[in-house]
Amino acid sequence: MPKHKRTRSQSKRLYHALVLIGVGSIFTLVALLVQPFYSINLWVSDQLFLAQPPNPNIVIAGIDDATLATYGLWGEWPRSLHAQAIDNLSQAGAKVIAYDVIFTDASSDDEMLATAIVNAGNVVLADVGTQPVSQGGEIAYDDFLMPVAPLDEAASGIGHANVVPDGDGTVRRVPLVIKSTSGQVYPSLTLAVLYKEFGLPLPQDYPLENGSAYLVMRNVPVDSSYNLRVNFGADNQQRPYVSYQDIISGNFDPSLVENKIVLIGMTATGELDTFSVPNSAGKIPGVYIHAGAMDTILTQRFLQDPSPFVPPLIMVGLIGIIAFALPRLGTRHWTDIAKGLGLTVGLFVAVLIGGFIAFDKGYTLDLLYPLLLLPTAYVANIIYIVITEQRDKRFVKELFGRYISPQIAKEIVTRADAGDLQLGGEQREVSVFFADIRGFTTISEQLSPEGVMQMLNSYLSVIADAVVENDGIVNKFVGDNIMAVWNAPQSQPNHALLAVKAAWEAQLRLAELRQKDNRPVPVQFGIGVNTGVAVAGNVGSAGRSEYTVIGDSVNTASRICSNTPANEVRIGAETYNQTKDYLEAEQLEPQQVKGKAAPITVYRIISLRSATAPEHK
Numbered sequence: 268m269p270k271h272k273r274t275r276s277q278s279k280r281l282y283h284a285l286v287l288i289g290v291g292s293i294f295t296l297v298a299l300l301v302q303p304f305y306s307i308n309l310w311v312s313d314q315l316f317l318a319q320p321p322n323p324n325i326v327i328a329g330i331d332d333a334t335l336a337t338y339g340l341w342g343e344w345p346r347s348l349h350a351q352a353i354d355n356l357s358q359a360g361a362k363v364i365a366y367d368v369i370f371t372d373a374s375s376d377d378e379m380l381a382t383a384i385v386n387a388g389n390v391v392l393a394d395v396g397t398q399p400v401s402q403g404g405e406i407a408y409d410d411f412l413m414p415v416a417p418l419d420e421a422a423s424g425i426g427h428a429n430v431v432p433d434g435d436g437t438v439r440r441v442p443l444v445i446k447s448t449s450g451q452v453y454p455s456l457t458l459a460v461l462y463k464e465f466g467l468p469l470p471q472d473y474p475l476e477n478g479s480a481y482l483v484m485r486n487v488p489v490d491s492s493y494n495l496r497v498n499f500g501a502d503n504q505q506r507p508y509v510s511y512q513d514i515i516s517g518n519f520d521p522s523l524v525e526n527k528i529v530l531i532g533m534t535a536t537g538e539l540d541t542f543s544v545p546n547s548a549g550k551i552p553g554v555y556i557h558a559g560a561m562d563t564i565l566t567q568r569f570l571q572d573p574s575p576f577v578p579p580l581i582m583v584g585l586i587g588i589i590a591f592a593l594p595r596l597g598t599r600h601w602t603d604i605a606k607g608l609g610l611t612v613g614l615f616v617a618v619l620i621g622g623f624i625a626f627d628k629g630y631t632l633d634l635l636y637p638l639l640l641l642p643t644a645y646v647a648n649i650i651y652i653v654i655t656e657q658r659d660k661r662f663v664k665e666l667f668g669r670y671i672s673p674q675i676a677k678e679i680v681t682r683a684d685a686g687d688l689q690l691g692g693e694q695r696e697v698s699v700f701f702a703d704i705r706g707f708t709t710i711s712e713q714l715s716p717e718g719v720m721q722m723l724n725s726y727l728s729v730i731a732d733a734v735v736e737n738d739g740i741v742n743k744f745v746g747d748n749i750m751a752v753w754n755a756p757q758s759q760p761n762h763a764l765l766a767v768k769a770a771w772e773a774q775l776r777l778a779e780l781r782q783k784d785n786r787p788v789p790v791q792f793g794i795g796v797n798t799g800v801a802v803a804g805n806v807g808s809a810g811r812s813e814y815t816v817i818g819d820s821v822n823t824a825s826r827i828c829s830n831t832p833a834n835e836v837r838i839g840a841e842t843y844n845q846t847k848d849y850l851e852a853e854q855l856e857p858q859q860v861k862g863k864a865a866p867i868t869v870y871r872i873i874s875l876r877s878a879t880a881p882e883h884k
Contacts, residue, residue, distance in 0.1 A: 283594035283651055290647040291586035291640060298636035299579055306435040308635040313437070313545030315626040315634075321501035322562045324527045327508045327554060328352075329534030330368075334512040341533075346376035350383035352514045356529055357387040359521035365391040365460045367428055367532030367540075367554040370414045381421035391459045392418060393428040396445050405492050406431070407448045424469065426459030430542055430553055431494075438542045440494035441560040443482065444473050457495075457560040458482060460528055478571065487564060488571040488629075496570040496631065498563040499546045503555050528561065530554050573630045581637050585614060589644045604649070611645040697754045697801050698766035698842060699821050700739065701828035702730050702773065702794045704747040710788050723747060726790050729780055733773035737765045742815055748828075752816050755803040763798045763845035770794040770836040771850075771875045778834070795828030797821075797839035819862075826860035827869055840868040850875045 297303065330341070338344055349366075356364050364387060370380075384390040396408030411427075413419055427445055432438045443455045454462075454469055461483045462469050470482075473493065479486040480493065489495050511531060513519040532554025533540045541550035544559075563569060589611075596606040615638060622634045704710065704726070711719045727749055731741050734751040738759065742750045751769065754762035773794060781789050799820025806815050823839060831837040843852060851873040857866030 280594040284590040286651050287590040287644055288586055291644055294640055294643050295582045308633055309435055311635045312631050316500045316546040318502040319500040321506040322565050325558050325561055326524055326527050326529050327506055328511050328514050328529050328531040330511045331534045332536055333510055335535050337512045346374045346380040348515050350380045353383040353387050355514055355517045360525035361529045362526045363389050363460050363463045363528045365530050367393055369393050369395055369412055370418050371412050373415050377417045381417040384421040390422055391424040391463055392422040393456050394425055396427055396429050407446045409448050424459035424463050426456035427453045428456045430556055436543055438544050438556055440496050442493055443495050444493040456557050488569050495560055497559045498568045498570050499544050499559055501559055501562045530558055569629050570631050578633050582640055585640055593648045611641050615641050694800055694802055695755055697752055697816050698762045698798045699824040700751040700766050700796050701825050702749045702792045703828050705791045705793055705833040707747045729776045730773045733769045737769035739769055755816055763842045764849055766796045767846050770796050774836055791833035793828055793831030793833055794836045795824055795831050796842050797824035797827055798842040822862055836872045838870050843870045
């Protein structure tokens with residue numbers, strides 16, 4: 268069974284696809300291994316948060332500017348104020364009272380505060396791990412700032428308030444559990460509060476299974492360091508809030524805190540306990556981050572990173588679609604480019620929509636690299652198109668010479684792409700045109716070498732332009748001689764008429780050029796045209812070949828040109844038979860030409876009825 272041979276178009280599409288696959292693969296490897304634009308990638312994922320109502324059962328009691336203005340500097344406060352605040356919250360029915368501040372120094376009012384804490388029976392205090400060190404790939408803390416002993420013993424729970432920003436300075440995760448360098452486990456303020464909320468004892472250990480830990484009667488997705496990805500969708504502007512000064516004074520609505528978690532923390536302007544978060548233009552107080560972590564667990568709107576195989580699979584899928592589709596959309600017209608752009612934009616939008624859907628399902632996809640892959644691939648696609656267009660132009664130029672009309676060039680490349688261009692050799696009827704200067708030796712003797720070249724370029728260009736405008740191919744220049752061909756390699760039903768029109772128009776233009784040139788010895792051409800069967804194909808060596816036509820009809824065209832007087836156009840019998848309805852011609856005496864045993868019939872063109880001639884395309 269004969270082996271199927273790919274057409275040039277199929278080969279081009281294959282190479283096109285391979286180029287896109289190569290560019291996409293290199294981009295994917297760099298993106299996944301090097302991770303350039305790391306901060307921008309995180310920022311893009313941050314934009315997926317949509318504002319949602321916060322959990323109404325978490326209330327912020329802010330130590331704000333008004334509170335500090337009323338009671339003075341934080342470090343100078345008597346702890347009796349906190350005891351009073353706890354008593355007021357307890358009387359109002361607060362479910363859990365949690366402090367995102369640390370009482371590390373002893374005070375004369377510690378016993379009073381400890382009594383208030385014990386009486387309330389639901390107060391959670393904070394500690395903080397300091398001096399972090401890397402231990403087995405995880406962060407452990409060499410020291411901890413703990414509440415003073417009376418308060419530590421009185422509290423219903425102790426939780427760490429550590430907040431660790433990512434590499435770009437933005438907080439996206441909260442460690443639910445941290446360890447000391449000695450291996451002791453410290454739960455977070457979030458866990459201590461929620462376990463108290465549900466009336467459950469804090470666990471002694473926190474086993475991980477399949478990327479989650481069973482906490483507060485639910486599977487909470489965390490990483491190997493127990494970091495919880497906080498869902499910052501809760502709108503902090505809508506979160507229930509009360510000034511701490513109103514709590515101290517008792518000037519607040521008890522229903523605001525009844526059966527709710529009350530988080531007490533610094534919210535005053537200029538305090539150091541502020542952090543950048545994904546959904547805020549400015550920094551927010553740390554107490555809101557702990558509220559967000561509690562909100563995430565209570566509502567179970569968890570976020571987690573997908574499998575590490577998902578990002579490369581997404582990018583490989585995009586590369587496959589691009590490599591398959593873009594080469595098949597075409598490269599010849601601006602509409603093809605527009606279709607490629609439309610596909611790229613469509614995929615871009617699809618990735619964005621997919622990212623939002625995945626985020627809504629609780630998965631945070633890295634969107635930047637897939638989004639950057641698409642324009643990168645499209646630019647590579649355009650560059651490839653430009654390069655191949657230039658290569659096609661060279662292909663046509665090398666095969667058919669310098670002079671060829673854009674329409675013919677386009678048709679030749681199109682047929683070559685489709686595999687319909689026979690360049691290895693085929694018999695076909697052609698019309699061949701030769702033009703030669705009469706008295707070239709006499710003219711050249713009167714000019715310098717530079718002058719001869721200038722003269723040839725001026726006059727031969729006029730003839731070449733007439734050929735190209737009539738859809739012919741200037742096949743070659745040989746000294747003062749120019750050869751042109753019609754009906755090869757593309758089909759032209761009216762090729763004989765096109766050749767005759769080119770010859771007639773060339774003589775008219777040459778006459779105009781002679782009048783302007785005004786040389787002592789005028790430059791005059793004889794032009795001959797003949798139509799007949801010839802062999803058309805590539806001729807030459809392996810390293811250098813050109814497309815041409817050979818055969819008796821071509822030789823006859825050359826002989827007719829040699830016998831044509833200056834400023835005339837003479838044509839062979841078959842050319843006349845195919846064009847006689849469009850011209851006036853005089854039949855000459857049969858002429859004996861070299862290579863022919865019998866004389867041939869030749870016609871001299873008198874005029875061309877251009878008004879009645881069909882338009883060439």
